[in-house]
Every structure is written in C-alpha cells, then in structure tokens.
Amino acid sequence: MSGTRHTAGTSRCWHNDRVNTHETPAVPLIEALEGTRELLRSTTLPLATASAPQQREGAARAVAQLDDYVLPRVRSLDAPLLAVVGGSTGAGKSTLVNALVGHPVTRSGAIRPTTRRPLLIHHPGDAVAFTAQRVLPRLARVHGTVVAPGQTPPAGEPGDGPVEDTGSLVLLADTNIPEGLAILDAPDVDSISDDNRALAAQLLSAADLWLFVTTANRYADAVPWQLLRNAAGRDITVAVVLDRVQASSAGEIEEDLRRMLDEEGLGAAPIFAVAESPLNETGMLPPAAVEPLREWLERLGADAQARSEIAARTLGGAVRELADTTERTAEAVAAQQRTEEHLRREVATSFDEALRAIVDSTRDGTLLRGEVLSRWQDFVGTGEFFRSLEAGIGRVRDRMTAFFKGQPAPEVRVEEAIETGLQAVIVENTARAAESAERRWRDEPSGQVLLAGRDAAALPPDYPEQVAESIRAWQSDVMLMIQQKGAGKRTRARAMSLGVNALAVILMIAVFSTTGGLTGLEVGIAGGSGVVGMKLLEAVFGEDAVRRMSDQARSNLESRIHGLLDQRAKVFLDSIDELGEHPTAEQLHAAAELVRRESEAL
Template sequence: MNTENAPAVPLIESLETTRELLRSTTLPLATASAAQQRENAARAVAQLDDYVLPRVRSLDAPLLAVVGGSTGAGKSTLVNALVGHPVTRSGAIRPTTRRPLLIHHPSDAGAFTTQRVLPHLARVQGTLVDPSRPASAPDDGGTAVEDTGSLVLLADQNIPKGLAILDAPDVDSVSDNNRALAAQLLSAADLWLFVTTANRYADAVPWQLLRNAAGRDITVAVVLDRVQASSAAEIEEDLRRMLNEEGLGGAPIFVVEESPLNELRMLPPSAVEPLREWLETLGADAQARSEIAARTLGGAVRELADTTDRTAEAVAGQQHTEEHLRREVTTSFDEALRAIIDSTRDGTLLRGEVLARWQDFVGTGEFFRSLEAGIGRVRDRMTAFFKGQPAPEVRVEEAIESGLQAVIVENTARAAESAERRWRDEPAGQVLLAGRDAAALPPDFPDQVAESIRSWQSDVMLMIQQEGAGKRTRARAMSLGVNALAVILMIAVFSTTGGLTGLEVGIAGGSGVVGTKLLEAVFGEDAVRRMSDQARKNLETRIRTMLAGRAKQFLDTIDELGEHPSAEQLHAAAARVRAESEAL
C-alpha cells in the first residue's frame, strides 16, 4: 500500500461516485430483497463516510483500534488497564454522560479532533478527574445508555503514538441504539480488540461479528478475559480451534487471567502486559501499521464493491417489478381501448337509442324528401324551431353522444378496476395502492367524455364544411345541410354491420349504405373515404387520450417514486472501485 500523503485520486473519485449512487438508491418497491439491501446500502454509505474515504485520503493517519465485545466481558476494565489509570468508569471523566471514549496520544490529536473519521459524531473534549478517587460502582454492567450522537476525545501520554483506542458499547446491548453504534464503530476500525470471557467465548452474537471481520480481512486481536489460570491453556486451545475454522487463524490471542481489582477497580499491570507490549510495538512500527491499514481498507473496499453489485441486482428486481406493474396497467387499458374501438366498428353503437333516432331521421321519409326539395327541408326545420323540437339529425347526434359516452365510461371503469385488482395481487402494488382508491373514476369523468365526443362531432361538421367549400360541391352540400351530412358521415363511420343482425342490418346497415352513396354523390368517393378515415382516426385518438388520462392515475404512482440509479450504473461503479483499488 502506498502510504504517501498524496491521495489515490482515481480511487477517491470512484468511491465518492459509488457513495452518491448508493445514497440515491431508495428501493421503494416491496420486492424480495429490497428491505435487506436498503439496510446494506445504508451501512455501506456510513462506512464510506466513517472509515473508507477518510482512510484513503489519509493513508498514514493513526490506526484506530476499537475495543468491542459482549455485555460484561470487561472491555472498560481492560481499557483502564491498558491506559494505566481509570478512564472509562463513571465519574472518571468530565462530562460524566456515558459516551463512546476515544483515547489517543496528544501528538495525534489532529487526526481525531476534526470530523475526518466518524464525521456524524460530535466531538466532546474529555478532562480526566482525580484518578485516586475510588469508583462508586462497577463499570462493566452494560446497563448504561450511551449518548449515541457524540464521541469523547481524551489525550493520554500512555497511548502509543500512531494508535488510538476506542471503547465501544456492547455488541449485544439491550439498547438498539447501543448495538447500532457498536456496529458503526467497529466498521470504522482499522483493528479490532475483541474481548470475550471464558464463559462466553462461544456465544453466537460475537462470532457472527468475527465471521464478518474474517470476510472483510479486518485485523483482529482476541482478548480472552477473566480466565482461571488452571483452565487458561485448555480454553485458549479451543478458542484457537474456533478461530481457525472461521478463517481467523492469524489473530493473536491474549489471555487475561482472573485477578483481584484494587481500590480503583484496576487490574494489576502484569495482567495486560503482553497486550500492552503488542500495542506499543505496533505503534512504533510504521510498516506494520501500514500493512494493517492496507489489509483492513482493502477488505472494506472489496465488501463495498460486493454490496454495490448486490444493490444493483436489487435495483434490477425493482425495475422488473416496476415494468410489470406498468404492463398490468397498460394491458387493462389496452383491453378497454380494443373493446371501445370494436364497438365503433361492429355496429354496436347503432343499436338502441341511436338506431331509433337514425330510423326517425331516415325512415320517416324526411331524409329522402330532402334529396328532392331543399325548400321542404328548410320549411320543416323552421316549423321544428318554432315548436321547440330539435331537428331529427340533432337527435341522432345526441343519441350518438349518449351511446358512445356510455361505452367509454363503462369500459374505462372496467379497466381501472382490472388494473387495481392486478396491482393488489402484487406486494409492490399493494404498497403503492395503500390509502388510494385508484379504481374510482372522478365524478366529472362522464362530463369530460361527453365534451370530448361533442368536440369530435364538431370536428366532423367542420370537415364537412371545409370539404363543401368548393364551387362544385357547395350547392349540393348547402341543399342537404351541414348537420345532416355530418350525421350521415358519423353513421357511415359506425355502420360496418358486423355486430348487427336481422332487421337491424336492414335498417342501420342499409341506410348507412344509402347515406354513404349520398355522401359520395356530393363529395366524391375518394373524399368520402378520406373523411371517414380522418373522422375515425380523430375519434380513436380522443378515446386513447381519455383512457391514457385514467391510466396515468396508476402510472403517476410509480413515477412519484422518483429517479434512481440504474442497475447498470451501480454495476459499473462496483467494477470501477475494484479496478482502482487493485493497488491497495
């Protein structure tokens, strides 16, 4: 590892990019791995802030040795013994609030008084009180609640230069906050001093942490505390066997035999002498410290790359789920679109009220009489006006509007119910629908549909007006009336008689053919075909727009999740971190 002060700029840039990607990855959908991977990504970001980036930026900074272990293992008593006087018991340091304690040599203060490492913990300068004052209570009971938002710094000449010791909370504390802080501090360590006892060295919780340490290549020294001299060799041998099985065969073991405490609740210096000498030797050996830092940092970076890849896989799962939910909505509304368009093509709309009003318009003879005498049509329309009666073609328009509106509203409601049902079959969809009645159509939706249909009818009428503006067609179009021709064109659009039977074919289909022939006589066959196609495309576009507006109610719920990094971006970031970290 290069220990020069010049930082590894490409690696730092890759790590910072990866941090931002992980921080921005929210995994909001309820997929199989989302919850666990959110937690893993958050831990990775925290470790980048607390340890990885600070260490890469300051490769020659003092090592941080974190003392961790189970409740009652004797961590604080061990730290006091290593320092040579009480520092961790209640009342030994001001302020007296129980906080994690970081002890360093005075010349190393600059490495820890800033927010270089553990930047989210506030710094509190500790002051040692009279060490001769007897302790009022044991300090290893594990019941004190830590102040998890700050870190007490204490400068002490008895700590070797180039090395700092941090007394962490219990890894199995009854307090969730204490356990979380212990995990955070251990993740920020270059070196673990893991304290266990003769009675608890096989406990599950510490061994899970030791397995994680082995996987990350963290340098670990194990302190076997409170061991009876008669059984020390046997217990140490068994502990060594377990360490070998877990890939920690190289970890040194320091046995601290059970010893009486003095009036300051201090162990005799001889009890921890081998461990103190090991730490002093390490502090004096820059090369050894560099190797430990390189090993731990390399393991942390590899773990970061692995976590980033796993996060990418979780993101890919999110993307797959998101696409699936979108397809469910699209499928439901596409089915509704096909049903509505089919009803405009197979004669369905010419049943019922539309058929009756069309029959009134065509079957009473007024339509055909209008072919013979324009003056008769004008006279009849004037009479209808003074009697307050709408013209027959207007009644056909109204019937078309009403019938088409019913078809659109019914199929849109069915599509919304189908989309909601499909989403509720998916865990991710259930979360997105929480507190929402996505299937309910707005109260004004029928009015919106009716307005769109009327706009379409107006477009058809405008088309007739524009087509009849030429000198050759104006007279014939004027003799029949724009409204009548527009209604005939609408019926022509709907009168492909695939869905009609019996008498309906004769009335609607036959009359539709007559109407089409009339339009062709006025405008020409090509013009009628063009106008029919245009009118149908106009209508289908409006139908698609109305359905898309309702589908958007579902799709917006997904869009509200916001932008997030893609799986490809995360995989690429992991690959860059691996490539740039090869020199570690």
C-alpha cells in the first residue's frame, strides 16, 4: 500500500509572486484585528462570574482563529483556498481524500482514535503559501512524500500509520490537486481523544471551505450538526459529502438531508452523494464514485473569482463572529467589574461599620468606664473635689495648681488606661470587621475563589501591639500640641503651673467625655469632670484654641483608627489587586465596533 512519508522541512517566508500580485494590505482592518487580538489575549476573566468560563474559552478560540486564519487571510486575500475535510468517526474522510487525490496518501485505521498528523495536500505551485507559518502558525511543518506500495520509510521517519502527534502539520505536494486550492484531512470531530477534537476544531476554524463528510446512517448525528450550525452562523461555504449511500435509498436520504440543511440556513450547500462501493486492493474507491466532487473542486481551482468570493465570504463571517465574541467578552468583563466592585463594597461596608463603632465608643463615653474611669478618679481625687471647687476660672486654676503641687499627679496611669481601653475596642471591632468581610465573601462564588487558601479574617499576632503603638503616637501628638499651643510667654506660665502631661490627659478626657451613653454617677464623675477639665483648658489657652485643639485631637485619632482598619481591609483588597490590570469593557466594546467598521468592505 502506498502512503505518505514525512520528512522535517525548513519554513520559508511566502514570497510567491503569483500569490502576492493581487494582495490587498487592508492596513486599517489589520490594525483593528491586531488590537482586538491583544485585548482578547489579555482578558483572563479571573472571577467566578456566571459567564466567565464560556467567554474565557470564547476569547481563547477567537485569538486562535485570528492567528490561524483571520489575520493570515486578511494579509493575503488571494492566497490559495484551504478546504478542510471534517466529519464524524468512521465517516470515510481519509478514503475520500485518497479518492480525490487519485492514489493513497493517507489511510483510516481500525483502532479508534486514528490519531495522526493532519495532512495538507496542495499543488506544487502553491507550496510556498503553506510552507511558511502563514496559516496555522502554531503547527510545526513536516514535508511528506508518497511512499510506493511495499516501500518502507527510512529509519527514524514515521510512516503512514497512527502517530501520536497533533502538534505538527504534514505538507504534501501533489499535481492532482488543483492550483489555488489545498485539501486538509482533519481528525474526527467526535473523537474520543480530547486532543483530536481540539485539533479538529482548530483546523475547521482555519478553513475557507468545509468538505463535511457524513454517512447515510449518521447524517443526523448531533455533534456534526452543531458544527454545521456554527458554520452557518459564520457564513462559511460548506459542501456536504454523503458517503456510503445505497442506490435504492439515495434520493430519499438526500432529500431529507437537504431539508435539514435548509432549516439550519445551509440551503446553498451542495450535496455530493458517494455510493456504497467496494474498495480495491489499495483501499481506493472507484474514480467514478467521487467524480462530481472532484470536478467541482477543479472548477473552483480554475475560477479565481469564485475562490475570491468564497474567501471573502468566509473571512467576512469570521470577522463578524470575532466582533460578536469581543462584544460578549466585553459584557463578561463588565460582569467581572461589577462583581469586583461588589466585593470591594462588602469589605468597605464591614470595615466602615467597625470604624463607626470605634468612633462612637470615643464619643459616647464608653471609654470612660472601667479602668479609665478609675484612673481618672485617682487623677482628680474624688468627685467631691470638683464639687468643692468654687465658680470662677481663676479659682479652678488655683485649686488645680495647689492640688498638683500637693500630690504627685498619676496622669501616666490615665494615659495607660486610655491606651488599654482604646486598644481593646479597636482590636475587637477590627476582628469583627474581618470576620464579617470574610463571611460576606464566602457567600459569593468569586469571593470563595479569592479566599482559597487564605485565612483573611485572622489578625496577625502583632496587631494588638501595632494598635497600641498607634495610640501612643496619638497621645504623643496631643502632648506636642499642648507644648506648641503653650509656647507664648503668658500661656507657657499657665501651662507650666499645671504640667504639660496633666493638660494633655485633661484634653484626652475632654475628647472622650461628651457624656452620651453615660448614666447616673458616671455622668457626674466622667462627664462632669470632663466639662470642668475643658473649662480649665480654656482658662489656660482660651476657648477658641481649646475647641480647635479638641477637634484636631479627635481628627488625628480617627485618622489613625481609619489607617489601622485600612491596613486590615487591604488584606482582602490585595487579593483583588493581585489579579492585575485587564482590558475594560469599554475598550472591548470599542474594539468590536472598530472591527465592524473597518471590515465593511469585505
């Protein structure tokens, strides 16, 4: 039996003068397609939205078809047509290809799948059009020669049996193929091999023309019809070969097949019936069995205008499908953007709630309970001390000065109590916010993906110390502000008479003592003493200055609390930011529109 011997070949750039004579550069369209390719290639759709898996695959297929077919065809509109022979398992594709060539160049196998390198047969005059990586650039080129019956390929070279290699393309020059037309034998579209099915889809996407082979028994199978529907949607020229037809039922089957083709928008597709015939000793069909199809292909090869129309029609359909795919990808990207914004809002909501809770605790007197209240009482003596003070700012100042001179002021203990109380409130609410954010994310498929392998809610062991450091820094800022405000000669004398630390503590207490939330004795002790403390500060610095100092101290504190919460929220947001930058929906919509506009002439 004769077959095809494969030998590795060296790729050459396509510079055939006959082919290039009528090339149309279509530079604006090429630029639009290249720009769209880059956008689609960069679109990963990483979030688990409903449309992401399908559109991710769609974008990848579109990029592959741009490389394999669309860009090569736009750059070389007059290149030879590529007719891909496709069909179901056992439909007789290889036997048909042998019959069209006129001698065995490939063979079918009894074992499924019959995995082999795809074989592209072309006229010798068209060799340069396929030797270079113009179409199907990701498939390596291997040159084939016909092996005579009984001849053994040289050592180290594969023969014509099944070869587990779907990453290369065998090129075979044969004068029986019309010039201007090439035939490519593709794997089964319903192969049990995933690689074979993927390769078949890739080759069909690179075709100008489909020769779709089916049989009298299997012409209604679902898998090929799905591909035929896709072909109708892309406006691909299709010729259907109805193989192994009994003469007695040929008319009835062909009529039914024509009806199905009409229903799917493929009414113009010619049907070529190949009668059930015995094969000769080399596995060949009688020449008459495929004569109508061979004549049709020869007429097509001889008619440059007809070839040009088929190429333009198929290319136009592929470009329109590309624009549609780009639009669908843009919609998928928009869904990703909405999901990302939703996840960010969930984090912001959780930590904003924590910020409000912490700030409220600094405004409603919550921090003046417990240890802080006890230390503040130690600082000022007892409630009786303030009740015994006579009205008048001067007397308040004098009695406070005498008090401080008479006893060591335990203001440091008040500072420490404020630090401890505020630290507990911040850490508790931060932990609650992180748990809330994680819970909200785990309710979302995309959030689950982002949290995979992460314990985002866990606070780091040193977080409480980070909070304490931030509070101490705030207290230092308050003390510095007291020092700066007391820089004047008269003010300095008043401040020095009381002590900077004492004034700073009084200001801190004043910041926290708006009395909301305090009841009974707490109001009298904490709230009342805070009011008197404010009066004392006003005696030293003046009312306007104290109000500004209080506002500044509160703003400083809330800013630091906000920073601590942002630090923990960033753990969640970083997982979104790590996805990187991607094309926007607006960019993809614009690319689709540009492709449509520039392709109107096709």
